[in-house]
Amino acid sequence: xxxxxxxxSAHAGPPPPALLEAxxxxxxxxxxxxxxxxxxxxxxxxxxxxxxxxxGQLSVVDGPFVEAKEVIGGYAVFELQGKEEALASATEFMRxxxxxxxxxxxTCELRAFAPGGP
Amino acid sequence: xxxxxxxxxxxxxxILAVWRIEQPRLITRLARMLRDVPLAEDxxxxxxxxxxxxxxxxxxxxxxxxWLMATAKHRALDHLxxxxxxxxxxxxxxxxxxxxxxxxxxxxxxxxxxxxDELLRLIFTACHPRLSHEARAALALRMICGLxxxxxxxxxxxxxxxxxxxxxxxKRTLSESGLAYETPRGEELSERLSSVLEVVYLIxxxxxxxxxxxxxxxxxLCNEALRMGRVLTSIAPLExxxxxxxxxxxxxxxxxxxxxxxxxEPILILDQNRALWDQIQIRRGMHxxxxxxxxxxxxxxxxLQAAIIACHAQASTASDTDWSRIAGLYxxxxxxxxxxxxxxxxxxxxxxxEGPDAALAIVDRLVHEPALKGYHLLPSVRGDLLHKLGxxxxxxxAFEAAAALAGNTREHNxxxxxxxxxxxxxxxx
Numbered sequence: 001x002x003x004x005x006x007x008x009s010a011h012a013g014p015p016p017p018a019l020l021e022a023x024x025x026x027x028x029x030x031x032x033x034x035x036x037x038x039x040x041x042x043x044x045x046x047x048x049x050x051x052x053x054x055x056g057q058l059s060v061v062d063g064p065f066v067e068a069k070e071v072i073g074g075y076a077v078f079e080l081q082g083k084e085e086a087l088a089s090a091t092e093f094m095r096x097x098x099x100x101x102x103x104x105x106x107t108c109e110l111r112a113f114a115p116g117g118p
Numbered sequence: 119x120x121x122x123x124x125x126x127x128x129x130x131x132x133i134l135a136v137w138r139i140e141q142p143r144l145i146t147r148l149a150r151m152l153r154d155v156p157l158a159e160d161x162x163x164x165x166x167x168x169x170x171x172x173x174x175x176x177x178x179x180x181x182x183x184x185w186l187m188a189t190a191k192h193r194a195l196d197h198l199x200x201x202x203x204x205x206x207x208x209x210x211x212x213x214x215x216x217x218x219x220x221x222x223x224x225x226x227x228x229x230x231x232x233x234x235d236e237l238l239r240l241i242f243t244a245c246h247p248r249l250s251h252e253a254r255a256a257l258a259l260r261m262i263c264g265l266x267x268x269x270x271x272x273x274x275x276x277x278x279x280x281x282x283x284x285x286x287x288x289k290r291t292l293s294e295s296g297l298a299y300e301t302p303r304g305e306e307l308s309e310r311l312s313s314v315l316e317v318v319y320l321i322x323x324x325x326x327x328x329x330x331x332x333x334x335x336x337x338x339l340c341n342e343a344l345r346m347g348r349v350l351t352s353i354a355p356l357e358x359x360x361x362x363x364x365x366x367x368x369x370x371x372x373x374x375x376x377x378x379x380x381x382x383e384p385i386l387i388l389d390q391n392r393a394l395w396d397q398i399q400i401r402r403g404m405h406x407x408x409x410x411x412x413x414x415x416x417x418x419x420x421x422l423q424a425a426i427i428a429c430h431a432q433a434s435t436a437s438d439t440d441w442s443r444i445a446g447l448y449x450x451x452x453x454x455x456x457x458x459x460x461x462x463x464x465x466x467x468x469x470x471x472e473g474p475d476a477a478l479a480i481v482d483r484l485v486h487e488p489a490l491k492g493y494h495l496l497p498s499v500r501g502d503l504l505h506k507l508g509x510x511x512x513x514x515x516a517f518e519a520a521a522a523l524a525g526n527t528r529e530h531n532x533x534x535x536x537x538x539x540x541x542x543x544x545x546x547x
Contacts, residue, residue, distance in 0.1 A: 032234075033142065034348030037398055077398070079341055084128075084135035092139065095180075115375070 009106030358415020368403030
């Protein structure tokens with residue numbers, strides 16, 4: 001089963017070097033174990049933009065977005081046996097944050113890909 | 119009552135999932151300490167049993183990897199004491215363990231643990247040519263992928279006792295032949311690698327042919343094989359056939375969602391909805407194929423098969439398929455691994471590229487091939503070519519012969535239908 005992990009947080013600013021290093025090692029291990037297919041960190045929302053539809057109208061809004069509270073910081077795509085494995089994996093990832101980024105709060109959301117492609 | 123039972127099953131699955139992530143590090147570390155892979159496997163399993171016993175009551179520990187490692191090491195020590203191992207070996211291991219205890223693995227050092235070499239040893243041991251294909255597949259799934267005996271049994275549609283016995287026997291064979299802890303190097307490594315790749319591909323195909331299995335564990339075999347393929351390319355990155363096999367599996371795997379219709383009936387590659395092909399896997403497959411080529415492995419049997427699938431993967435519509443390239447690749451493949459089935463495939467590609475005349479010439483040479491006697495696709499391909507050439511009466515005969523040989527009803531009916539069409543065409547021509 002393929003999963004996407006999406007990490008969101010209200011916390012702005014880069015993670016401490018120790019966490020970055022630990023996350024790199026974890027990603028390296030997961031890639032070598034054949035579980036992680038893809039991953040990436042995202043630039044702050046302020047540098048992004050949104051294309052919206054509201055009331056039948058298309059509009060483009062540049063960042064920053066004052067109303068945005070939780071922001072997606074990164075994602076990863078995994079091929080895993082099932083939800084239990086996804087949970088175990090996400091827990092390990094978040095445990096790194098707990099240990100190496102005191103005070104940080106956030107969410108790692110795991111979502112299974114819909115079967116049979118787009 | 120019912121919800122309590124479900125909770126227990128959920129906990130069981132959750133523990134297995136955690137264990138599966140930690141298992142490679144546990145077994146490789148123990149193998150290195152004990153200089154014995156089958157024994158390390160036993161003790162790793164014991165650590166799992168301990169977790170299954172303890173964690174439902176205590177909850178999953180804060181650092182499950184460290185807990186499992188400490189437990190497994192204790193078992194290892196107990197084993198050594200009980201077994202009165204050679205003093206020297208014992209001392210050496212005791213010293214190793216002291217050092218490891220002092221630096222009790224916290225989360226970071228667990229991530230620092232480079233298990234590449236040890237994992238390679240594990241894979242070579244599990245896939246030793248001394249063992250049967252079935253034993254190799256079972257051992258690899260257990261030792262490399264961390265599947266339980268029950269899961270392996272379900273995946274292969276066999277009783278759990280059969281798999282358990284297979285694993286016990288295989289481990290005994292390894293121990294008794296003095297193969298419990300060795301790694302091939304240099305020339306031998308390349309030779310032994312083929313016995314590893316063979317097993318990985320066998321596991322993949324077992325899952326691939328069961329793409330709509332009743333049990334999710336059968337198709338899951340494809341993912342386990344892919345996982346092993348990715349592990350192999352990361353720990354033996356200079357072996358071109360490793361990349362070739364991974365490319366073949368990724369590219370074949372990319373079509374999983376498109377291979378069957380809603381009723382589970384197979385859909386042939388040219389009729390598949392290409393929008394359902396998995397682009398992530400195609401990209402990964404093309405990347406691996408590129409690596410195989412860079413390493414000089416374009417002519418390997420896996421790389422050639424992958425290159426053929428790549429021709430399909432890169433064609434945005436069936437009519438864009440580069441059939442002359444496919445025909446050329448089949449010719450190369452036939453030169454490396456001669457087989458009348460490959461020649462028959464080449465004939466189909468030649469037919470698409472150059473027309474039915476050229477293809478029929480190849481097929482007619484295969485008619486008396488003993489290996490194809492009874493193979494329904496030979497007269498089926500022949501009938502198709504004859505039909506295209508307007509030789510309807512001969513086409514009808516060929517389709518009828520093919521229908522008589524076809525194993526399953528669906529194919530039998532399709533071929534009967536084609537025979538009838540050829541008969542109609544013969545009447546009206």
